[in-house]
Amino acid sequence: MNRPSKKNDQLTQQDIRRYNGYIWKFVATCFVIVVLLILSTSLGLFGPLPSLRELENPKSSQASSILAADNSIIGKYYEGENRTIVPYSKISPNVVNALVATEDNHFYDHSGIDFWRSFSIIAYNLVGSRQGGSTITQQLARNLFSDEERAKGFFARGFQKLKELIIAVRLEKHYTKQEIITMYLNTVDYGSHSNGVSAAASTFFNTTPDKLTPDQAALLVAVVNAPSYYAPVRHQERALSRRNFVLARMADEKFLSDNEVKELQQKPLGIDYHPVSHTEGLAPYFREELRKTVKSILASGNFVKSDGTPYDLNHDGLKIYTTIDATMQQYAEDAQREWMRKLQHQFNMEWKGVKLSAKVNNYDLRIKQGMRESERYRQLKTDGLTDEDIVKNFYTPDQLNIFTWKGSLDTLMKPIDSVAYAQMLLRNSLMSMDPTTGYVKAWVGGINFEHYKSDQVKVGARQVGSTAKPFTYATAIKNGYSPCMSLPNTPITITSPGAPDWTPRSAGKPIPGPLTLKSALAFSQNWVTARLMNEVTPQPVAEMIKSLGIKEPVPEVPSICLGVFDATVMEMTAAYSAFVNHGVWTEPTYLLRIEDKNGTPIYTNTPKVKQVMDEEVAYKMVDMLQGVVDIKGGTGNRVRWMFDLTGPIGGKTGTTNDNSDGWFIGVTPKLVTGIWTGCEKRDFHFRSLNNGEGANSALPIFGLYMQKVYANQALGIQKGIVFDPPKNPLTSPLDCSAYNQEVQGTGEVEKKLGF
Known part of the structure; x- marks a missing residue:
C-alpha cells in the first residue's frame, strides 16, 4: 500500500499565499460592494434619503x-x-x-x-x-x-x-x-x-x-x-x-x-x-x-404654517388654551351624575307598569324617528340594506351595549327596544361661566358621551319655559316699572291684532293677589307675567331677548313671556350673566388662544361685548332673582333649605308644558350656571309636576355643584361676596315695604300701569 508523501500532506507556502489572496480578494470585494451599496444608498439610488x-x-x-x-x-x-x-x-x-x-x-x-x-x-x-x-x-x-x-x-x-x-x-x-x-x-x-x-x-x-x-x-x-x-x-x-x-x-x-x-x-x-x-x-x-x-378656525385659510400648508x-x-376650570368641571360632572341617577329612578317609578304606547303622545312616530336617527340605522343604510331589511334587523334580538347609571351593560335585546329605552332616559346639560369675563368654567353637554354624543350646551336648543320671565320683567323695569309695583294675579286674555286671543293657564295653584313684580317672579305666576306683557307689548320684549344673545327665532307674540321659544343652555346662561354684569352682555368664551408646537400664538380669541341694559335695571333684576331663592315659597327657595347654601344667590326655575323641559339658571356674584333636564323627545316626560318641574329636575344639580365650589376656597368663589351695586344711586328702593309706604294713597302704581 502506497502512502502519500509528507510533502503532499502539507500546504506549501505557495498554496497559503494563494488562499490568502483569495480571502483578501473576497474581503476586498465585500468591502467594495458595501462601499458601493452605501454610496448608492446615500445618492438615493434605492430611494430618497431625508434632506x-x-x-x-x-x-x-x-x-x-x-x-x-x-x-x-x-x-x-x-x-x-x-x-x-x-x-x-x-x-x-x-x-x-x-x-x-x-x-x-x-x-x-x-x-x-x-x-x-x-x-x-x-x-x-x-x-x-x-x-x-x-x-x-x-x-x-x-x-x-x-x-x-x-x-x-x-x-x-x-x-x-x-x-x-x-x-x-x-x-x-x-x-x-x-x-x-x-x-x-x-x-x-x-x-x-x-x-x-x-x-x-x-x-x-x-x-x-x-x-x-x-x-x-x-x-x-x-x-x-x-x-x-x-x-x-x-x-x-x-x-x-x-x-x-x-x-x-x-x-x-x-x-x-x-x-x-x-x-x-x-x-x-x-x-x-x-x-x-x-x-x-x-x-x-x-x-x-x-x-x-378649532377646525373651523383653521379651515378659514387665515392660518398657515411657514411652508404655506x-x-x-x-x-x-x-x-x-381654554377657560375650563378642571376642578369645577369635575364638580359639575359629579353633581350631574349624583342627581341624575336619583332623578332617573323617580322617572322610572312614575312610568312603572304604564303601557308607553298608550300614554305617550305620538309614541310610534317617535320610536320610528329614534330608529332612523340611530347610529345602527345609518350603518345599515351605508351597508346597502333596504328599509325592509333594516326594520327586520331592528326587530331581531342582538347583543347590545346600553348605558345605565350603574355602568354600561351588555345585554340581549331587540334594537328597537333599545331605541325605546333610550327615549325614556333623561338627558341633562350644564354650563357655568364667569359673568364678568364670559369665561366658561364648566361644560357638561350630556349624560354620557360614549353612548349619546349630541351636545346640549351649545347645540341642542329647547323650549325655555319660565326662565324667560325675567326678560319681560327687565323690559318693564327698563320702562320705569318698579319691582315693588303690584298687579292683580287674576286670569287675563290678551288680544293682539291679526292673532288669536291668548289666555294663559296658571302655573300650579295661583297665589291670591295683588302681587308685587318681585313676588310674582319669585312664585313664577303666569297671570301677573302675562298682565305685565300686555302693558309693555311683545316687540320690546322680543328685542330684549335677542339683544341678550338668543339666536333662535323669537316671535313677537305675547306668549314669549312664558318661554314658548327655544334657546340653548349657553345662550340662557350668557343672558342671565348680563344681569350680574351691570347690564353688559359678554359672549361666552371657552377658547382663549391657539399656539403652534413651538409656543407661537397663531390665533387669539376676542369675545363680543355689548351694553344691553342700564346697570340699575340689571341690579334690580338681580335683586328680583334673589327673591326667587330667598322668599319662602319661591320656586328656587329649596337652594337654601335643601342644600344649606348661604350668601347672595339668585336664580329662576323653568318648566315647559307637560313637564317636557326642566330648567334652573342660578346666579352668584362670580358665577352663573345654567342647567336643563329632559328626554330627547318632548313627548317623553315626567307625568307629575312635582317631579318634572325645574325645581326638582334641574335645581338640585346646581345645589350639589355649588356646595362643592363653595367648599373649595382656592377657587375664589366665596359665599360672602356680594353683587356689585350700580355706581349711581337707585331711582327707586328695593325694599318693597318702604316703597308701598312711599306711594300709599297717591295712585302712582295704578297711574303707572294705566289702570
Whole structure:
C-alpha cells in the first residue's frame, strides 16, 4: 500500500499565499460592494434619503393638547398617534439612564453606529441579556424616517437598514446627544396609543415625564421594543420581569446601586392607568365642540404654517388654551351624575307598569324617528340594506351595549327596544361661566358621551319655559316699572291684532293677589307675567331677548313671556350673566388662544361685548332673582333649605308644558350656571309636576355643584361676596315695604300701569 508523501500532506507556502489572496480578494470585494451599496444608498439610488432640512426639522406627528385654565392637559386631539413633545429638561434623568443602560450603553461614545455592539449582541443574547443591535440613533432614524418602508420584503429591509445607518450618522452630525435622546423619547411607541414619553407617563402613571421614578422609568423603557408583548396592563408578569431586567442594567452601568435595585425590584408595577380616549375623560362634550370650533378656525385659510400648508389639528402639536376650570368641571360632572341617577329612578317609578304606547303622545312616530336617527340605522343604510331589511334587523334580538347609571351593560335585546329605552332616559346639560369675563368654567353637554354624543350646551336648543320671565320683567323695569309695583294675579286674555286671543293657564295653584313684580317672579305666576306683557307689548320684549344673545327665532307674540321659544343652555346662561354684569352682555368664551408646537400664538380669541341694559335695571333684576331663592315659597327657595347654601344667590326655575323641559339658571356674584333636564323627545316626560318641574329636575344639580365650589376656597368663589351695586344711586328702593309706604294713597302704581 502506497502512502502519500509528507510533502503532499502539507500546504506549501505557495498554496497559503494563494488562499490568502483569495480571502483578501473576497474581503476586498465585500468591502467594495458595501462601499458601493452605501454610496448608492446615500445618492438615493434605492430611494430618497431625508434632506438636510428634513433632518433639521424631522416630521413627527404630534397630538394637539387641550389646556385648562391652570394649563393642565384635559384632553388631546390626534389621529393614530398620541404624542406630545417635551424638552430634555422636563424628562427625568431616570428615563435617560434606563434607556442608555438597556438600549445603547455606548451611546455617549459612538457616532451613530456601534460596531462593537453589533458583534457583541450575539453573546449578550446567548447569556439571556436580550438587547437589540441598533443604537439609539439608528432606532431614532427608523422612527423618524423609515417606518413605512420596513415591511417591503427581505431586500427592501436590507437597503432600509443601510439608509438607517447613513441617517444615523447624519443625525449625530447635526444634533447633540441630548437632542437625539430627546427626539427618541418623544417619538417611540410605548403602547396603549401612547407615542412619546409624555403620553406614556400620563397613560401609565398619571404623571409627567419629569416626575418619573427609577422603577417607573424602567417600566417605560422595558416596553419600548415590544409594546404589545410587554404591555403592563395585559401582561403584568412579563412587564415586571422586563422592568427588573432594566433596573439590573441600570445597576450594571452604575446609574443605581445594587441595594437600590434590589429594593426597587420588590415593588409592584404601580400602574395608574389613564388611557387617552376621545370618548372618556374630563369634559368630552366640551372637547368635541371645541374640536369643531378649532377646525373651523383653521379651515378659514387665515392660518398657515411657514411652508404655506394649513395646520392639522390631529398632527401638528397645537396647544389650545381654554377657560375650563378642571376642578369645577369635575364638580359639575359629579353633581350631574349624583342627581341624575336619583332623578332617573323617580322617572322610572312614575312610568312603572304604564303601557308607553298608550300614554305617550305620538309614541310610534317617535320610536320610528329614534330608529332612523340611530347610529345602527345609518350603518345599515351605508351597508346597502333596504328599509325592509333594516326594520327586520331592528326587530331581531342582538347583543347590545346600553348605558345605565350603574355602568354600561351588555345585554340581549331587540334594537328597537333599545331605541325605546333610550327615549325614556333623561338627558341633562350644564354650563357655568364667569359673568364678568364670559369665561366658561364648566361644560357638561350630556349624560354620557360614549353612548349619546349630541351636545346640549351649545347645540341642542329647547323650549325655555319660565326662565324667560325675567326678560319681560327687565323690559318693564327698563320702562320705569318698579319691582315693588303690584298687579292683580287674576286670569287675563290678551288680544293682539291679526292673532288669536291668548289666555294663559296658571302655573300650579295661583297665589291670591295683588302681587308685587318681585313676588310674582319669585312664585313664577303666569297671570301677573302675562298682565305685565300686555302693558309693555311683545316687540320690546322680543328685542330684549335677542339683544341678550338668543339666536333662535323669537316671535313677537305675547306668549314669549312664558318661554314658548327655544334657546340653548349657553345662550340662557350668557343672558342671565348680563344681569350680574351691570347690564353688559359678554359672549361666552371657552377658547382663549391657539399656539403652534413651538409656543407661537397663531390665533387669539376676542369675545363680543355689548351694553344691553342700564346697570340699575340689571341690579334690580338681580335683586328680583334673589327673591326667587330667598322668599319662602319661591320656586328656587329649596337652594337654601335643601342644600344649606348661604350668601347672595339668585336664580329662576323653568318648566315647559307637560313637564317636557326642566330648567334652573342660578346666579352668584362670580358665577352663573345654567342647567336643563329632559328626554330627547318632548313627548317623553315626567307625568307629575312635582317631579318634572325645574325645581326638582334641574335645581338640585346646581345645589350639589355649588356646595362643592363653595367648599373649595382656592377657587375664589366665596359665599360672602356680594353683587356689585350700580355706581349711581337707585331711582327707586328695593325694599318693597318702604316703597308701598312711599306711594300709599297717591295712585302712582295704578297711574303707572294705566289702570
